[in-house]
Amino acid sequence: MITLGIETSCDETSVALLKEDEVLINLISSQDIHNLYGGVVPELSSRAHLQIIMPLLNKALSDTNINLKEIDLITATAGPGLIGALLVGLTFAKGLAYSTDKPLVPVNHIEGHIFSGFLVNPKPEFPYLCLVVSGGHTLLLLVESDIAIKKIGTTIDDAAGEAFDKVSKLLGLGYPGGPLIQKAAEGQEHNLTEFPIAQTKNEFDFSFSGLKTSVLRFVQKEYNSSENIPIEDQKKIAASFQYAAIKALVLNCKRALNKYPVKSISIVGGVAANKLLKDEMEILAKRFKVSFVVPSLEYCGDNAAMIAYRGRKINQSGKRYDYSFNAFPKLKDHTFISSF
Numbered sequence: 001m002i003t004l005g006i007e008t009s010c011d012e013t014s015v016a017l018l019k020e021d022e023v024l025i026n027l028i029s030s031q032d033i034h035n036l037y038g039g040v041v042p043e044l045s046s047r048a049h050l051q052i053i054m055p056l057l058n059k060a061l062s063d064t065n066i067n068l069k070e071i072d073l074i075t076a077t078a079g080p081g082l083i084g085a086l087l088v089g090l091t092f093a094k095g096l097a098y099s100t101d102k103p104l105v106p107v108n109h110i111e112g113h114i115f116s117g118f119l120v121n122p123k124p125e126f127p128y129l130c131l132v133v134s135g136g137h138t139l140l141l142l143v144e145s146d147i148a149i150k151k152i153g154t155t156i157d158d159a160a161g162e163a164f165d166k167v168s169k170l171l172g173l174g175y176p177g178g179p180l181i182q183k184a185a186e187g188q189e190h191n192l193t194e195f196p197i198a199q200t201k202n203e204f205d206f207s208f209s210g211l212k213t214s215v216l217r218f219v220q221k222e223y224n225s226s227e228n229i230p231i232e233d234q235k236k237i238a239a240s241f242q243y244a245a246i247k248a249l250v251l252n253c254k255r256a257l258n259k260y261p262v263k264s265i266s267i268v269g270g271v272a273a274n275k276l277l278k279d280e281m282e283i284l285a286k287r288f289k290v291s292f293v294v295p296s297l298e299y300c301g302d303n304a305a306m307i308a309y310r311g312r313k314i315n316q317s318g319k320r321y322d323y324s325f326n327a328f329p330k331l332k333d334h335t336f337i338s339s340f
């Protein structure tokens, strides 16, 4: 069975083909245009998806020697994400499904991330804790099965990736912030200053807006403006921020491991590419004697392989959709299981 996956929720256009659960190809085209603006410009994102999606599909088909008619199932991200960007991919998928008379499965982007650990080996074992850390979401979940996902923590303000992006902009490092902060922090001590870890009412929730403000205040106090920060200090601030942000994520995972008897812990989403987070989580998992699963780099960020994988599982569950399914920009709690 061949499954086509289409992902266009933000600034990556991605097309993937799966044969059963095996990824045959996972093409990702990142939109560099946003680097000029220090963040994603929604209108530019929609236009760029529109331009690249057809050539990307053609390349995926020709590289794998697969004919459009051989595709058995079409899956596409329906939300959450930028509405214009989502509409490009979902409408494209609807057109393909209609013209080839193949079933269409609209996929929740976050569900795609949650199960992206199943694209690598070893895979997570149920029940597992899943830390979703992306540009738009920070969630701590108890994943009991393909259909039973309990939210135990979330951010009460900024997402983890958003904090990396905002602090990177503030330090004048550029966009996207995560990889740039990680690079700047490489080999640096994190003791230039100690940034705070927020306390939240629910011990599993996160808060990153105070951390971002602390970095801003520190920069204003010590250097007046970000343009005056010496390169060496810029690197040390990046390291101190990264340390505090990762510590906050790991702390809540530790609390959750103390409470929930799980077999694995998995980190997914763009921030799961962070080396310090991976190292710290691996140590934590060893201490609690659970397996640790982090997808390979190409499956951490936005990609269509995870959408195809999740869409295939939904299709196997017997759930069917018609073409009236709409794109949804915001994550609603019930969308975790409403796919079934």
Ligand code: KG4
Pocket: 010, 133, 134, 135, 136, 137, 160, 161, 162, 164, 165, 176, 177, 178, 179, 182, 269, 270, 271, 272, 273, 274, 275, 300, 301, 302
């Ligand atoms: O999952 P993703 O590709 O897109 C969303 O669904 O949001 O996540 C993108 C986020 C961005 O905020 C980016 O700065 C962050 O992931 N990111 C990182 C790293 N690589 C990407 N954050 C920290 N360290 C990294 N190495």
Ligand code: ZN
Pocket: 109, 113, 134, 135, 269, 270, 301, 302
């Ligand atoms: Zn994502």
